[in-house]
Amino acid sequence: MSPIASSEIIRNRFLGFLIWQSIQSTAIFMLCKALLLSPLTSKPFIPSLFGCFSLLLFLLSMLLFAIAVQTTATPQWRRPASPLGLALGILRLVFTGSSPPASDFLRRARVSLSIVLLVCASAVSGFVGIVSIAATSFSGSFGGLISKFGFRAFVTGLLYGLHCVFYHRFVLVFPIVQRPPFFSYKMGLPSAFRQALKLSVAASLLSAAFALFLPNQHESQVGGGYFVHHFVFYIASFAVMLSWELILHLHKVLHTKRFVFAPLEGCAAIETNPSEPLLSVLEESSPGSLLQYLAYLDLSMVCGSNVDPWRRAAFFEETGDTYKRVVSQCLKPLVQLASKLAEGLNSADNTHKLSHQLYSPDDIRQSSEILELFNDFQLYAWCAQAIASLETRSHREDKFGVAQLSGSHATALSTLLSCLLAVETFMGKKSNLQSPNNMLGPGGIKWATNSAARREIVTTLDKKRAGPFRSKSYALADVLKTSIYMIISEFHEEMVASAKLGHLEKYWVISVKPIYGSVDLLVQKLHFFLNFQAS
Template sequence: MPPPASATPPETVLHNRFLGFLIWQSIPSTVIFFLFKILSSAVSSASPSSAKPPFTFPFAPSIFALFTFFTFHLSQLLFSFALSLVSSPHPHRPASLLQLVLGLVRFLFVPGGSDSSETADSRARAKLSVGFLMFLGAAAVSGFVSVASLCGGFGDGVSAIGRVGFRGFVMGLLYGLYYVYNRRWVLEFPIIQRPPFFSFKMGLPSAITRSLQLSFVAYLFSAALLVFLPHHIQNQTTTGKFIAKQIRFYIGSFLVFLCWELSHHLHRVLHTKRFVFAPPKGSAAAETNPSEILLAALEESSPNSLLQYLAYLDLCMVCENNVDAWRRAAFFEETGETYKRVISVCLRPLEQLASKLGEGLESSIENGSQISKQLLSPTDNRLDSKYSEALNNFQLYAWCAWTAASLTACSHKEDRYGVAQISGSNAAVMSTLISCLLAVETYMGKKTTLQSANQFMGSTGFKLRNSSMANTGTSKKRAGPLHSKAYAVADVLRNSIYQIVSAFHDQMASSAKKGFLEKDWIVNSKPPFGPRELLVQKLRLFLDFRAS
């Protein structure tokens, strides 16, 4: 069941969720801190070799105990801020260190010397790289303070702070590198939306397992580096106390990793939860124009922002499910303007994907013909990373395809005024889905031909024909992650087209017999990729259920 509609303005959604995340992340951190101190005090009190326990915070609060408690929470708060700084639903590609230096030199000495679009893209990538560097620094500082506060380094003098803090610094730096390298900063939206507490509970086993693995590796690495610290050998104590300190430090480091993992998991759960962009049901706004809040969030929010992703998620769930049927019915209002706006925001990302892949394929063929003597493959890796990195944004394309297909299929029974057909939205949806599918299949190396002609010119200016053009680098692409993502996008597009064909099969079959199929379901304008004749041929394959 979706959450109840809220009157909260969309602009405050992210702000409220961030504040809620900061509040909720302090609860597991507090529980972990208290449990560790209670166990440490109990073990120290039961030990016959220690006359006085080094830490009695849970039982006898003091200024020193409160100081370590607040420093531990400040370190966790710093990590939470850094986590929110780099998290993004869009898998951006950061700039390398060399690109950062060249960009800085260009900014200082050649102002305005580059293209505006390239400058905007370079700035976005540079901003992401700087954010990663800040996250690494924040994670290292958080590790230093957290481990020193949790393991009692402040109570043993400056030397102990240096040893324990250094190891915590190394732990934080390693965790930051692991976090960035594995792209855990990309927010992944769950397919099934569950209550936040249930989703958080389901992630506890994996968080504990990953914390054990990371703490073991970080413990060994930090212990190896500790040998190079000055006065390390002179500060060694008896064997029993040394082993006890190492056990205490390992448990403390594991709990610090667990706090970080729980913060990451809680951040993902809270920020990927569905938000209903609609006025409360029964209010005046719900009766007059219930879609305006959602459309405003889709059209006016920053591209690839979390707010825009939440709006696409809400739109997809409205169109695919029958829980909010009253909101979907509002899309088919008499004027048809709302329906056209919804279809437009759904087709725009798919059109951009098809155009981007078309530009890459055209560029690859031009480069292959110009320097064929050097045996450069048309599917050179540099071109793949430049033109096909848009395939990383699979989640957005899936939502757009599912929404457009579901809304078109529902219009067969729910469109009382016929706005989907009259406005030409049905033809626009079908043309964009097929055109995008052709672009993805051509990128994967699948042959794209017309049965009635030997060769023809595509929309990007190159010839689509039975040749080795698409298969030259197929084996190399299959080894990379982008090829698997292209398969996923193609499957989504293919299923979406079949959903529309299944809903309108009788009508489309009748139009095909009368020769009106391309008139009703393919736009007359230039498609984003491929010629119009190829789109008609592909549609006939879907109509016969032979497209695969």
């Protein structure tokens, strides 16, 4: 698949997203005007030029918010630059001139800019959207309309933008089970309605509190107009927030839907090289991009399910080149994770040795650079599941033996074991190399000694400081263990036979130094899995 065709995938989904969000926004505006604000509107069911203009303004406000969501949306959360670091980086860039800023600073600066644009777009969208709805039932002048609803509408949009940033609402979370888009959209309607109801109440109260600081706001109004204006504002803010919630939900449904990276039906590439479109996207897409996530999702489903068995069969073609490329792309994110964890943990140990009174390994281990690695949890889970499913399927579907000839069994197992050891060390578990004499008794019987059978002790780690990253590390460890057990269960007889002959590490563990740990430590860990005692 060419880069141009790959970019069209995101572009087509974005265009479809804009079309459908405009349809749902129009429906919300019409229902709000006809059902909720009709008692306060003269001739509510008769079309008018002013009503059409109000609808156009409302759609433009929702379009602005939708474009801001599309610009900010990402499959993974990236920490933005701090205000002080951003200011220092800009000053360094201005005064040094020729020396370019670091790539990490540029990435964090782009994240900060996109977040600021989202908050600003939300504030403007809230101002225009709420005012356009309230105008349909307001009988005063335009200046009176702005003075009554403008500031509160702007504050409402600003608060909602800050809510989206604080709770990472723009981060795309892929569903575990892929459903048809209509069904996924329908399932999210009740939660969007409840969320809009709660947020509109909070926004109405907070915006009213902010409005008290404006001049001339302490003057009371005559009659029931005061309560009518509050009612109209609440209905308008509820309609706008419901539109925002549905825009976020629709964006997630359309952009996390699986895309099949395969040649079109009737194309000659189906018979010659059906795996090339998927592999080209995996090899050429930018790290952390939505296109890369879609490609790994498609790869995981091809390897682990029987949806497209003909595509998985094409991985085991006679030359073995396709299989090597697939395995390389599956292991690439896991190798990067284990390497960065190993680098961070080693630097933590060195720091602890030099100044144990000032630093602790847990403090360095929880640094933002290491914790940020677990933002790609979904990608790591897909890669681990895909390589485990592919290795398992190769036992029955690999007619040419390319998996065995390429040595992927040892590479895949060693990578999974190294990554698991690195994650467990990050969690605080101790992995000590035990003496074979302590593990085996007379006749090769494995005795349940305290050192071998005990559960790996978890060191003291502040859960509150680790936050969601700690749960992600536990979840990733479970995914890695499940993937290793899948391979162990499929090749159990072969591994037991190799272990009896003393050739287990020869055929199932790489001979060079692994990414994390040592060869002996990987062999010991593999023995634990082989005896179904790894926990």
